[in-house]
Amino acid sequence: MKHPLRGLQSDVDEAESPVRYALLRRKIFALMAAATLIPLLAMAVLNYYEHQSTMAREIQNPLRVLVNKAKSSFELFLTERSSTVSLIASAYTYPELADEQKLGRIFSVMKKEFKGFVDLGLIDENGTQVNYVGPYSLKGKNYAEQRWFQEVRIKGKYVSDVFMGFRKFPHVIIAVQHMTEDGRTWILRATLDTHQFERIIASMSLEPDADAFLVNGQGIMQTSSNNYGKVLEKMSFALPPQTYEPAVLTMVDPLGRDVYMSYAYFPDADFVLMAVKPRGSVLKSWYTVRGDLLFIFALGVVAVFVAAYRVTDVLIGRMKESEERREMALRQVEHSQKLSSIGRLAAGVAHEINNPLAIINEKAGLMKDIMDREAAFPAKTKIDAQVESILRAVERCRGITHRMLGFARRMDVSIEDLDVGEIIKETAGFLSNEAMHRKVDVRLEIDPELPRINSDRSQLQQVFLNLFNNALAAVADGGRIMAMARAVDDNVEILVRDNGCGMSDETLKHIFEPFFTTKKGKGTGLGLSITYGIIKRLGGDIAVESEQGVGTTLIITLPKGQREALA
Known part of the structure; x- marks a missing residue:
């Protein structure tokens, strides 16, 4: 069987002839072109079937961004109003808020600075509204049995979903509980108009066939939808899986349309923002890309031929350098063999030296024991020192033989x-x-x-x-x-x-x-x-x-x- 190194050397020797270089160049060029064009053709065929799904994934990102921005607007709106109510509850005492004129001036400033407030009320710890400013006659109403009253007593702050209540129109309430130093508690409650929700959704600037709306965790519509229900009606399809980051699903809606639905849950309120776009209208602009596939394929073929020609020239040039690499590899093998021989030699020498070292160590130790038992005599101190010197020398020799053995095989280092x-x-x-x-x-x-x-x-x-x-x-x-x-x-x-x-x-x-x-x-x-x-x-x-x-x-x-x- 021909050795690979001899075969490579034979190819290099033959390639030194200009004719054989030309023949080798043609063969390499044909092989590279075939190996590249076949996958390129397969890629072009597969790309036709894959580009729609790929483009669809790319199109989903703007829809996510749109939902994320609208969600941020909703959260900012609710956060500003909640902070305003909390600030008023902390800045004013119960008697001040119980004063009807004082509460009226506060509410006037709130409506001027923050749109959406409908009314403002002070509720005592028994659930009775002791003071109220707004368009309704709700002073004296008792909310002790209302679910929101129980939740604000437990959590300290509460933002409701959209509901009717005593006002008989859809609204959202923000309630904040405050406790005085003497342990007395009271609640400041504000009502928000849901028309602000409609304005935020309108600011999304959706296409006529698209839709966006707000629902709560039970699937109840919080804003009106063009296709899936009115306010406080049950949504006509199931809620998607919970996620606080914008997500996109592909689904068939109750109208039978293939749509992209992007949605996001609110972490601090019982709301889910949804936006729906029909797939056909979204992908329409991408259908024109199909005609470019043939042009891209032709351009790829030309690029393959140019690259193959240049790479072939580089390969032929580098074949002349292969001999130097081969010599370097042989030198490395030679060095490895030398090290292996040294290792075997070191192991043999170390084993041979260890035996007499053991005898010297044993005899020196015996001498030390004998000297320790003998009575003092003039040369005893000097002999003891010489024996200790022998023992230290033996220990050093052991270290040297240990390292010699380590040259032949990896030994544990003492850290x-x-x-x-x-x-x-x-x-x-x-x-x-x-x-x-x-x-x-x-x-x-x-x-x-x-x-x-x-x-x-x-x-x-x-x-x-x-x-x-x-x-x-x-x-x-x-x-x-x-x-x-x-x-x-x-x-x-x-x-x-x-x-x-x-x-x-x-x-x-x-x-x-x-x-x-x-x-x-x-x-x-x-x-x-x-x-x-x-x-x-x-x-x-x-x-x-x-x-x-x-x-x-x-x-x-x-x-x-x-x-x-x-x-």
Whole structure:
């Protein structure tokens, strides 16, 4: 079976001939044109059947907006009148409102400022209207048995739906209960003329065959409708599902017409606003769009041919670049194989070292136990210190073998709350003897306010040890190395800078690759590769800046908190 990579290489080699390029261009062009035109033709056929429903959905939005604006007008009207009654109930005392002349002046101002008020009355806690201003003789009427009176006593404020009552004409009442400091309650009640409702609906400017009206929660007409009933009659179809946002339904009305019905319930009053439009008149303007489908299809065919021709040229040009991509992929595979080999080697070495380490640890521990039981003698303190040094060295070796095994397989990191500055100082101390011998100036600039982070101590030690080792290898005797740690936004930034030989741009491209080294046989080329892997695994980032003859700066960014990468 022919290998895919060999097949791709064969195609590229053949395409280098102008004749074969032309043949390949024709084949690709024909394939792209066919693959595009067939779906385009299918889309044109389906669009004929789908455009009506699509346009219908688009047309529903203006109907929603119209109902929403009218609903807002109704709510504003009722809110203004309710607030006016509440203000009067709060601003005046019961004796002032019980004064007929005083109440008359108040009502005159109300009618002047707010249209729609018919009368105003003061009702005591027993339901008797003790004062009244308006065109009817309602003073002394008792409302104790009326449903609205019971509701306002419970809720404190009440806006009724449209009803007849004692006035014998459709009206709406707004009643507000007020309680004095001594616990006495009374109700201020105003009546609204429903002609204001008719004016709001008229302002919707509907077409002659459209209709809009107001109903209550029981389906009783609150305003007159052209087609579905008069005021206080039962609506001729069922109420739609409750929603406070404008919605649109497609239905057949009692007259047998296909209509769009937009509606919205009022959240603070027992009203539902409805608007009805016949579908035929709404969609009439969209029927003319059908003739444009053929033009759009023809334009699409031309666009497909032009696009196919240009895309074919781009594809042929990019085939020459495929060889470079293939080489890059092979290099990545080679690197992966190298890392896999290192992992197996590291695992084997770690297992071999762990066995003698266990013996050393056991013997050193036995020596410590024996020394603890012996009586004091001149060299005991010195021997105890040496035994402790052996145990610490064994523990450090265990950490190293643990990391070697981690190179072969992912191992659980040990996350703890750390002081990065302390780790940097501790790691720099490992190399103090060499730096002193070579007269290298090692400076540490640790921000005293540096925040603590959640990370792995041993792996950070390995990272900083690698960076310090590389810096010492890069600088000449008497050189300078500086390590800085500071907080930057939500991260901690560590810089290790030296004034060594620096690196070229070409070297910088390969600095984190396994086995890449500039130490001419002295290095393995794994230090920065392992460092890069550790920093990425700890959720951080690493970057390098270098200039030949000036020096190198390695920048490590670590998160303050534990990230998902550490989980």
